[in-house]
Amino acid sequence: MQIPNKDLERYLTDLIGHDALEQIGEEPVSIRANTLMTDVDAVRRRLQTWGVRFKPHPLNPDGLLIEDDFIPLSHSLLYFTGAIQYHGASSQVPVLALDPQPGETILDLAAAPGSKSTQIAAAMRNRGRLMLNDVSELRLQTLQANLNRSGVINTSVHCLPGQRLGRWLPETFDRVLLDAPCSNLGKNAGQLERMRKWKREILDHQSNLQFHLLASALKTVRIGGVLVYSTCSLAPEENEAVIDRLLQAYPHQVAVESIPLAPGGVLQPGLPRVGDTAVHTDLQKSRRIYPYPQPMESFFVARLRKLETIPVRPHHEPLQEIALESPGQTEVRAALDNLASLWGIDRAFFDAFAYHLTQKKLWLAAPERQIALKNGLVGIGLPIALRKSTGWRLTNAGVRFFRHRISERIIELDLDDLVELFEKGRIDNWGKQPAGYYVLRYNDELVGAVSHFDQVLKIRLPHSFRLAL
Numbered sequence: 440m441q442i443p444n445k446d447l448e449r450y451l452t453d454l455i456g457h458d459a460l461e462q463i464g465e466e467p468v469s470i471r472a473n474t475l476m477t478d479v480d481a482v483r484r485r486l487q488t489w490g491v492r493f494k495p496h497p498l499n500p501d502g503l504l505i506e507d508d509f510i511p512l513s514h515s516l517l518y519f520t521g522a523i524q525y526h527g528a529s530s531q532v533p534v535l536a537l538d539p540q541p542g543e544t545i546l547d548l549a550a551a552p553g554s555k556s557t558q559i560a561a562a563m564r565n566r567g568r569l570m571l572n573d574v575s576e577l578r579l580q581t582l583q584a585n586l587n588r589s590g591v592i593n594t595s596v597h598c599l600p601g602q603r604l605g606r607w608l609p610e611t612f613d614r615v616l617l618d619a620p621c622s623n624l625g626k627n628a629g630q631l632e633r634m635r636k637w638k639r640e641i642l643d644h645q646s647n648l649q650f651h652l653l654a655s656a657l658k659t660v661r662i663g664g665v666l667v668y669s670t671c672s673l674a675p676e677e678n679e680a681v682i683d684r685l686l687q688a689y690p691h692q693v694a695v696e697s698i699p700l701a702p703g704g705v706l707q708p709g710l711p712r713v714g715d716t717a718v719h720t721d722l723q724k725s726r727r728i729y730p731y732p733q734p735m736e737s738f739f740v741a742r743l744r745k746l747e748t749i750p751v752r753p754h755h756e757p758l759q760e761i762a763l764e765s766p767g768q769t770e771v772r773a774a775l776d777n778l779a780s781l782w783g784i785d786r787a788f789f790d791a792f793a794y795h796l797t798q799k800k801l802w803l804a805a806p807e808r809q810i811a812l813k814n815g816l817v818g819i820g821l822p823i824a825l826r827k828s829t830g831w832r833l834t835n836a837g838v839r840f841f842r843h844r845i846s847e848r849i850i851e852l853d854l855d856d857l858v859e860l861f862e863k864g865r866i867d868n869w870g871k872q873p874a875g876y877y878v879l880r881y882n883d884e885l886v887g888a889v890s891h892f893d894q895v896l897k898i899r900l901p902h903s904f905r906l907a908l
């Protein structure tokens with residue numbers, strides 16, 4: 440491998456040695472079965488019928504390493520309907536260390552584009568409260584699209600600087616994930632080849648930001664709660680050094696917990712020193728994933744436990760909250776009555792959830808979600824329906840959520856029509872049903888929402904979607 444930046448080559452050679460550096464490759468495509476929609480055996484069976492070769496993930500029973508993504512899977516109905524999520528093999532490990540439980544209150548502080556958020560929601564079985572935050576509005580759009588595709592209902596999504604959350608929401612969460620912004624150092628070979636402008640000072644800058652985000656994250660954890668810190672960088676300045684600084688700042692308030700070393704040697708202990716400086720011996724309980732000998736993305740994961748309270752100065756900007764509506768609230772009730780009668784959904788089923796009604800959209804949320812933080816709010820739960828002059832139109836996410844309950848306004852397509860619809864986003868000269876909104880069924884499965892106006896059948900697709908099956 441050619442590393443064009445000589446400072447970087449020297450730094451990495453000191454860190455891992457020349458031979459290891461030569462072994463860094465590209466990690467294969469990995470996916471995770473979305474257990475909110477399906478299970479891993481159903482995904483395996485589907486891959487087998489297509490002749491896609493795969494291996495089990497070494498640590499996550501829901502993960503699969505795809506040996507040849509020739510379809511590609513991002514153009515399959517499995518992906519469109521939220522049954523699978525592209526998710527790097529190493530990147531699945533931090534949430535395993537977090538170990539989210541149904542019904543808990545959890546924060547993902549730097550969440551976009553949401554690979555780990557959807558994994559957390561699945562582990563929570565869509566129950567409890569999951570707050571997702573990121574400072575990038577653009578990346579949050581991708582996150583919301585991922586949540587919608589995956590059928591996640593227990594979230595509120597916010598665009599806020601993570602540094603503030605410690606002062607806004609002290610001792611609020613059972614578990615917090617900080618998957619920190621990092622320099623991506625040594626993530627994979629291609630990425631090293633592109634790091635022409637790398638300077639060592641980048642690490643100091645990152646390390647400082649990471650420490651402030653981590654200190655903020657720690658403040659948001661309740662006493663006895665769990666905080667997981669992860670990066671996709673090999674650099675100890677962004678990993679062991681950040682945790683070491685936290686342990687020095689809060690020696691009585693936080694402790695490092697061991698993450699079991701799984702068989703196969705994928706997880707390696709944290710380093711005992713950063714450069715010439717020894718770090719706290721507990722750092723060896725944290726885990727490193729090296730991008731060799733197995734072709735995995737590099738990762739660092741530390742699991743911390745909050746032991747004592749940390750006094751915080753309240754933030755000068757007031758915290759605002761928004762209350763969700765019950766299914767019995769007058770306007771929500773009218774919307775739900777309309778949805779039930781238009782789409783043939785059992786009306787009683789709607790009573791199990793909380794709702795957020797805006798001018799144009801109806802959002803459905805897990806019942807535990809009674810209030811949400813209003814500051815920086817992007818969305819709450821799943822946008823299930825859009826207000827139209829003719830009534831409430833189900834979104835793709837709404838169709839998938841109610842897929843076992845919808846009994847009206849269904850259009851069945853054969854494979855040729857389906858391929859045409861996904862290729863162009865439309866089928867011209869359709870005219871087989873009266874104008875209006877419908878649900879698309881293929882192979883006994885409700886796939887998404889379609890509209891039929893002026894003899895044209897249309898579907899909204901997440902990207903240019905050449906259906907590959």
Ligand SMILES: C[S@@+](CC[C@H](N)C(=O)[O-])C[C@H]1O[C@@H](n2cnc3c(N)ncnc32)[C@H](O)[C@@H]1O
Pocket residue numbers: 530548549550551552553554555556572573574575578599600601602618619620621652
């Ligand atoms: C490694 S990425 C997160 C990836 C994400 N957890 C996932 O699994 O898809 C780091 C994220 O931190 C966000 N970020 C950077 N600075 C931040 C800040 N001050 N507060 C909150 N988020 C921040 C970036 O926008 C970026 O999305």
